Amino acid sequence: GENVEQHPSTLSVQEGDSAVIKCTYSDSASNYFPWYKQELGKRPQLIIDIRSNVGEKKDQRIAVTLNKTAKHFSLHITETQPEDSAVYFCAGGGRRALTFGSGTRLQVQP
Amino acid sequence: GAGVSQSPRYKVAKRGQDVALRCDPISGHVSLFWYQQALGQGPEFLTYFQNEAQLDKSGLPSDRFFAERPEGSVSTLKIQRTQQEDSAVYLCASSDRDGIQETQYFGPGTRLLVL
Numbered sequence: 001g002e003n004v005e006q007h008p009s010t011l012s013v014q015e016g017d018s019a020v021i022k023c024t025y026s027d028s029a030s031n032y033f034p035w036y037k038q039e040l041g042k043r044p045q046l047i048i049d050i051r052s053n054v055g056e057k058k059d060q061r062i063a064v065t066l067n068k069t070a071k072h073f074s075l076h077i078t079e080t081q082p083e084d085s086a087v088y089f090c091a092g093g094g095r096r097a098l099t100f101g102s103g104t105r106l107q108v109q110p
Numbered sequence: 111g112a113g114v115s116q117s118p119r120y121k122v123a124k125r126g127q128d129v130a131l132r133c134d135p136i137s138g139h140v141s142l143f144w145y146q147q148a149l150g151q152g153p154e155f156l157t158y159f160q161n162e163a164q165l166d167k168s169g170l171p172s173d174r175f176f177a178e179r180p181e182g183s184v185s186t187l188k189i190q191r192t193q194q195e196d197s198a199v200y201l202c203a204s205s206d207r208d209g210i211q212e213t214q215y216f217g218p219g220t221r222l223l224v225l
Contacts, residue, residue, distance in 0.1 A: 032212075036216075043201070043216040043217060043219060044201070044216045089153070093211050094211075097155035097158060097166060097210055098143075098210055100152030100153050100154070103150070103151070
C-alpha cells in the first residue's frame with residue numbers, strides 16, 4: 001500500500017520567514033495530494049491540494065509543488081504569522097484511501 | 111452551512127465495554143470516511159462508504175470494529191469489547207463526490223479513552 005513520509009517533524013521559524021515541509025510517497029498510482037492544518041484539539045482543515053496533472057499550485061501565502069518523477073511534494077508558507085502555528089499533515093491518495101504523513105509541528109515565533 | 115458533526119465528543123469506557131460513535135456528514139455528501147488518530151500521529155484510514163455501501167473496510171484493525179451507514183447519511187462506528195489500545199481520536203470525514211480523490215471535510219472527532 002501507500003506509504004507517506006513527512007519531514008521535519010518540528011519546525012520553528014521567526015514571524016515573516018518562510019516555512020517548507022516535505023513529503024514523499026511510494027505508490028506511483030497516487031494522484032491526489034492534500035495538505036491539512038490541525039490546531040490543538042481541533043479538526044483537520046484542508047488548506048490546499050494538488051493533483052498529479054499539475055506541478056504547482058498557489059493560494060495567497062501557501063503553495064504546493066509536486067514532482068511525480070521523484071514522488072515528492074512540498075508545502076511552502078511565505079510571510080509566516082503566529083496564527084500559522086499548528087500541525088500540518090500531508091496525504092497521498094490513489095487507488096485506495098488517503099494515507100497521511102506523521103505531521104509537522106510548526107511554531108512561528110513572534 | 112453545517113459542517114460534519116460527531117458525537118459524543120469525549121467517551122471514557124472501561125476495558126471490555128462496547129461503544130458507539132456517531133457521525134453526521136454534511137447534508138448530501140455521498141462519501142463518508144472513518145479515521146483513527148493516535149496521539150501525535152496522522153489520521154489512519156479505517157473504512158469508506160459510498161452512500162450506504164461500505165466499499166472499503168480494509169483499515170479496520172480487528173473484527174471488534176464495525177461501521178454502518180444504513181440510509182446513506184448518518185454513520186455509526188461501533189467498537190466491541192474495547193481495549194486500551196483503542197484509545198484514540200476517531201475522525202469522520204465526508205465528501206460531496208465519489209471516491210477518495212475529492213476534498214474531505216473532517217468532523218471534530220470523538221476522543222475515546224479506554225481505562
